[in-house]
Amino acid sequence: MSTKPKVLVIGEPNQAAEEAVRKELGNHAEILHGTGSLDTLRHLSDDEVDVVVVGRDRVRQAFDLLHLLQNRDLLDHLPEGVVLVAPNQTILWANKQFCEWTGAKPGEIVGRPFFAPFQSEDGTEEAEILGPNFCPFHSVKTGGKPVQTTLRVNNRKQYELHVAPIFESDGETLTHMVACLRDVTEQNARQKKLRAIHSATMMLADIPPDQLLSMRAEERIELLKQRIASLAKELNYEVIEIRLIERNHDDPNGKDHPPALKGLLAIGMSPEAAARELYAACEGNGITGFVAATGKSYLCEDTQADPLYLPGATEARSCVVVPLVLLNRIIGTFNVESRVPRAFTQYDKECIEALSYNIAVAINTLDLLAEEEYSVAAKSVERIHGAVALPIDDMLKLTSGILNQYMELPPTETIKRVERLRQIVRHMKSLILEIGATLAPTTASPQPPPPKKEFLSGKRILVVHPEDIVRSNAHSVLEPFGCVVETANTGADAIGMIRATNNEGGYAVIFGARHLPDMNGIEFIERLAEEIPVEPLPFIMLIDDGYDRGHIAVQAKQVWNIDQFVHSSLLRTKVLDAVECVVSRPVRLRSGAQHGHEAPQPRPVPDEIQDKS
Template sequence: MPDGVVLLDSENSILWANGQVRHWSGQENLSGANFYSALGSPEILGPDFCPFHTALATGTASSSTLRADDHRYFHVHAAPVHEDGGPPRHLIVTVRDVSLEMLQQQKLAAIHQAGMELADLTPDELFQMSVRERIELLKSNILHYTKDLLNFEVVEIRLLDAKTGRLEPLLAVGMEEEAANRVLFAQPQNNGVTGFVAATGKSYLCEDTTEDPLYLSGALGAKSSLTVPLTLHDDVIGTFNVESPEPRAFSESDLQFLEIFTRDVAVALNTLELLVAEKASTAAESVEQIHAAVALPVDEILGEAVNLMERYIGHEPEVVERLQRILRHARDIKQVIQSVGQKMTPVQAHPQPLPFERRPALVNRRVLLVDEDNTVRSAGHALLERYGCVVETAPNGAQAVFMVRNMLPEGGYDVVIADIRLPDFSGYDFMLKLREIMNTDIVPLILMTGFGYDPGHSIVKSRQAGLQAVLYKPFRLDQLLDTVEQVIGVSGSVRT
């Protein structure tokens, strides 16, 4: 049995332990020993810092994670033994070794942090460095983290020229000169693994180079390789290749780690391109361009996290807590973009942006835009965020419902704007669902529709049920802003 099982008394003393626990402790007889002492007095990481006391005091199961000195991690689950005529005095504790999972989580966190630091420069550094110097610094950081964190010694990065389809070398370490300078195109045939990956957008694990017809010689004596696409918003912008002198040297974990790292590499490369593109523009325009590039992907992260939370709520509180952290981090990204974008180019180096009508009532208001059309969702970000709104989007009603429910503990959305014809809801049914989960008769909802298009009389029924406002497409910007302000005023939603 891979898991450990012990029977404890109210003093945390072991009454019985199975062979796995005895193996972990290095002691054959654990009768009477303190549970924590038997495992080397590990540190309690939570979420419950007194799981055994909690289980006995409440009569319900409790769990926690322990960290031992030998870099081992254990997950403990304590269930009270209910005896007749009194409170529980004994616990059945299951112990599972989660070292591999925890170490992988730590490595993922380190990889993500490394990715965040790839192009992390202060405004003064950016101002003083040329584009070439910024690229060289990025290449140096990529190589540093690839070797020290991922433990890959042979690295090749190529960038895709969208016009010619050619894969231009950016970085090559440990590759034969002929291989590093080889002309390759993003084509699935006759261009090696790199060309195949660039053409298909799929990662490729070559376990034995001597048996793989796609492989073209790269590093001297290489026996296996791992190649992943550099992607940005589902578009391939290049490839990242590592090789090893050992056959079958790369695992599925290596593939996962490299795919995560290369996402940050792609973002860092794109950031540098935006720096160049914005050199003659304003700092505000820089923020808008970067924000526009990541707005919908961030919304997709929010949507996926909320969907997962709906599955685990009431079943796996630890998973829900982690997903809530993901949601918080994803929402923080937008604020980070604002600050990073402002640092990219000194404001004094550029002319001031043209003035526009300010709308104080919209600043920091949370808006959820629900529409199947990507263009509409992107436009919502661009238009409303210009006036200080915090915009999130959803492509369908079900995901929007999950997002509204998740936002309620934080005060909810100030306004929800939805198309009258969603893939899974009519405007009227969507309004009724919002009213149910928000537990209020006044739903801050705006429905959008084209003139004359109202299947099922959704607008009429919604107005009769208390709909706040309707926007008829196409509408002007001032109509959108006025309507949002109107609904905020009617709903009485005041956020600080």
């Protein structure tokens, strides 16, 4: 082996320069040539060079390569693979992570095509480009812009590949490309599992209408239990428990107690644990009570070391408990236990949270169906009406917007036709309810519909909320009592509908959320006061269990004397009580309202009040 110092000359071979070097060093040095980036990096990477001599024409190239080598240690500690690639797609340099993933040695990888290290000697392993870009390096060379794509190696590993160009100082001449790979195998596997959970849980409440209509409430709940148990088996959950919060838990002495947690389903739990009385409280009610009270998921890695844990399954060593949440309201808890310590990870907790959302939706759906035990004919009408209610509301919003644009102009034939369209749309809703009885089969045994409420009969009600499910529920909760419900999802749409309806008698009651997409509840009330110059305003605020940003409800009560608040879950008794209070109280022209205000007109005093006067 030669012990002479090695001198690397970067640049094209030059006899005069080489003789000058030999003259200075004599025959005590070995001259190496780096005529290109590949040769230069190969020599420099092997740490075999003692002196570097740079030709005048290669100073810029030499500085770039030396700068790369100076940062080699930093790049070697990155969790991503980083590769410097020549325009001909050969590797000039690769960091430690890329070499580990491909199994190649740093000294052997230089000069090979980029995809060659992924292929084994027997040809069984190779990189497959999954897209969206199937020629990443060619695209960078021709387009001059970074691209992104995905690689799959031997059907196991998946990498996200980013390729970016490096130009000369002129900004046009491509000198190198940088490829960065990130291992996304586990991330993609998680996403795939979450999609599978979502797809499976969407089937929980997917019950054929003919089967559903023939089942009583107890049978529907039993069917839900069977489907959840089947789903748990597919996901290898040996021990599960579902409890629901009892909202009507009242103390006979008037004391305020936390709501009880009623068991709905228990698989693998000991009889004592399944029958245990639990409440939504942070202390004395185990992890389940804590989750129900706080709404926070809880991962217990070791039940023997966790003071919150109450024995559930026999020999259970770890568990995950997540809340069942619907419309920002906690309706229960979902508990999964294992006899293996630390059996669950944060990823498992996320999967169980995804599963819990769909379970909550299914429970809510079947609870509503169980509560609304009408006749077969009534159910048919309810399904038809539920399908068209929100689209009809959208048509009303559209026509209201058109009318408001041309409100100040003389009526034209087009405006008259739009107004006629509004009347037809509203008539469609009543027709659906009127002809529903004719759809009932002759074998039906109908139960009596809910009794009509005189204070609601014929009244027009507007519900303003950003969530589709809330607006849809408003139709099903209120319209069986003889009123007409119209909805909007933004404050601006609602104001437009109010303006277009003032000449037709206006809305008897207006429900509004604390926060809308385009304004908050206070801003909506202020806009409402401009359109309806009476007090008190016929307004009911819809609230949920989330944090009240800006204390909207408090301001509504203190500044605008709003005294009716209903939860967005729209419990029927609460809604009816609030509506009756609003439509039955006397109203007067607000102090300071301008006389001669023609549009909009004040809301008419209810007939019940006129009769009393």
